Amino acid sequence: xxxxxxxxxxxxxxxxxxxxxxxxxxxxxxxxxxxxxxxxxxxxxxxxxxxxxxxxxxxxxxxxxxxxxxxxxxxxxxxxxxxxxxxxxxxxxxxxxxxxxxxxxxxxxxxxxxxxxxxxxxxxxxxxxxxxxxxxxxxxxxxxxxxxxxxxxxxxxxxxxxxxxxxxxxxxxxxxxxxxxxxxxxxxxxxxxxxxxxxxxxxxxxxxxxxxxxxxxxxxxxxxxxxxxxxxxxxxxxxxxxxxxxxxxxxxxxxxxxxxxxxxxxxxxxxxxxxxxxxxxxxxxxxxxxxxxxxxxxxxxxxxxxxxxxxxxxxxxxxxxxxxxxxxxxxxxxxxxxxxxxxxxxxxxxxxxxxxxxxxxxxxxxxxxxxxxxxxxxxxxxxxxxxxxxxxxxxxxxxxxxxxxxxxxxxxxxxxxxxxx
Numbered sequence: 001x002x003x004x005x006x007x008x009x010x011x012x013x014x015x016x017x018x019x020x021x022x023x024x025x026x027x028x029x030x031x032x033x034x035x036x037x038x039x040x041x042x043x044x045x046x047x048x049x050x051x052x053x054x055x056x057x058x059x060x061x062x063x064x065x066x067x068x069x070x071x072x073x074x075x076x077x078x079x080x081x082x083x084x085x086x087x088x089x090x091x092x093x094x095x096x097x098x099x100x101x102x103x104x105x106x107x108x109x110x111x112x113x114x115x116x117x118x119x120x121x122x123x124x125x126x127x128x129x130x131x132x133x134x135x136x137x138x139x140x141x142x143x144x145x146x147x148x149x150x151x152x153x154x155x156x157x158x159x160x161x162x163x164x165x166x167x168x169x170x171x172x173x174x175x176x177x178x179x180x181x182x183x184x185x186x187x188x189x190x191x192x193x194x195x196x197x198x199x200x201x202x203x204x205x206x207x208x209x210x211x212x213x214x215x216x217x218x219x220x221x222x223x224x225x226x227x228x229x230x231x232x233x234x235x236x237x238x239x240x241x242x243x244x245x246x247x248x249x250x251x252x253x254x255x256x257x258x259x260x261x262x263x264x265x266x267x268x269x270x271x272x273x274x275x276x277x278x279x280x281x282x283x284x285x286x287x288x289x290x291x292x293x294x295x296x297x298x299x300x301x302x303x304x305x306x307x308x309x310x311x312x313x314x315x316x317x318x319x320x321x322x323x324x325x326x327x328x329x330x331x332x333x334x335x336x337x338x339x340x341x342x343x344x345x346x347x348x349x350x351x352x353x354x355x356x357x358x359x360x361x362x363x364x365x366x367x368x369x370x371x372x373x374x375x376x377x378x379x380x381x382x383x384x385x386x387x388x389x390x391x392x393x394x395x396x397x398x399x400x401x402x403x404x405x406x407x408x409x410x411x412x413x414x415x416x417x418x419x420x421x
Contacts, residue, residue, distance in 0.1 A: 098403025197253035
């Protein structure tokens with residue numbers, strides 16, 4: 001990997017145009033063609049093709065295209081940091097990394113998350129460092145061995161003699177035996193996958209703080225055969241008591257290997273797409289923030305049956321977050337988007353259904369932003385001029401100066417909303 005990696009940072013829903021400069025870096029034709037190739041006929045969810053460029057959607061993260069790193073940052077509520085030296089891009093990169101660590105990254109095998117000490121240039125650095133930490137943990141613990149069938153030409157008779165191959169290989173070496181036997185060692189599927197991911201990490205890493213650690217892993221991790229990796233490779237894995245400690249390393253390996261798209265034509269513009277749907281990330285971040293309050297029971301995506309056709313499968317409804325507090329139920333639906341004042345009528349109808357089906361005391365649409373928020377009541381379905389006690393709140397969650405304060409702010413705000421009857 002080119003150590004002089006060029007770095008572009010933009011916000012979601014912005015565009016990259018051919019030959020335009022971003023942070024002093026030119027978005028040239030080879031990079032555009034690599035993204036067009038990745039898009040293909042079926043498309044990708046991260047961006048859409050436009051005339052001589054691409055326009056990003058509600059996905060954030062990094063796209064590494066050859067020697068170019070495109071970092072897509074959240075757009076909603078571009079709050080400035082309290083630091084005068086921190087740019088909008090730096091602030092939102094820091095907050096995005098904090099959100100991803102909160103949702104996906106704390107279960108690494110280190111005494112605490114503070115052991116992830118490098119200064120990240122991008123989100124990609126975070127995952128590379130976590131993968132390095134996981135492999136170091138597994139090596140220090142001792143790699144798990146498994147039994148496997150193998151064929152070898154041995155100086156002793158061990159296992160079943162393969163007569164035809166024995167004659168073929170040992171006609172002039174009568175002291176040897178070509179046999180099929182059982183071996184107990186570290187050469188198995190889990191290590192094949194981790195070694196392949198380690199080779200990828202070596203190629204894509206450009207952070208000097210990690211180069212020596214990756215080099216040390218290559219010296220200590222046994223060389224494994226190269227294999228083709230697909231979704232099925234991971235789906236077939238079953239972990240047991242001895243291999244459960246491999247789960248986080250395999251999770252990161254899956255993320256990296258399945259999102260890497262090599263340039264098969266010239267090999268210069270390989271693409272790694274490490275992107276996150278901001279709507280899902282916002283929902284998960286809200287969930288982990290609220291879960292810290294032990295007074296409330298927070299349930300994610302509770303499903304109920306909604307409609308049954310005479311022929312065919314049932315349809316369901318599923319709110320983002322359901323909260324049980326005291327003897328009441330509260331339902332939240334998270335939306336990562338900016339609204340001027342009034343929510344979409346489709347969202348209000350959706351919350352009405354949640355109110356009815358989950359017998360909720362209150363429901364709320366939750367957006368990022370600096371608005372004061374407000375509450376409204378639904379009209380009576382029979383007496384259309386009269387309001388009912390069924391209410392739907394519009395909540396805005398203002399971004400705070402750091403990720404821990406933001407999580408606390410979310411928890412305190414929703415708790416106050418619940419308690420304000």
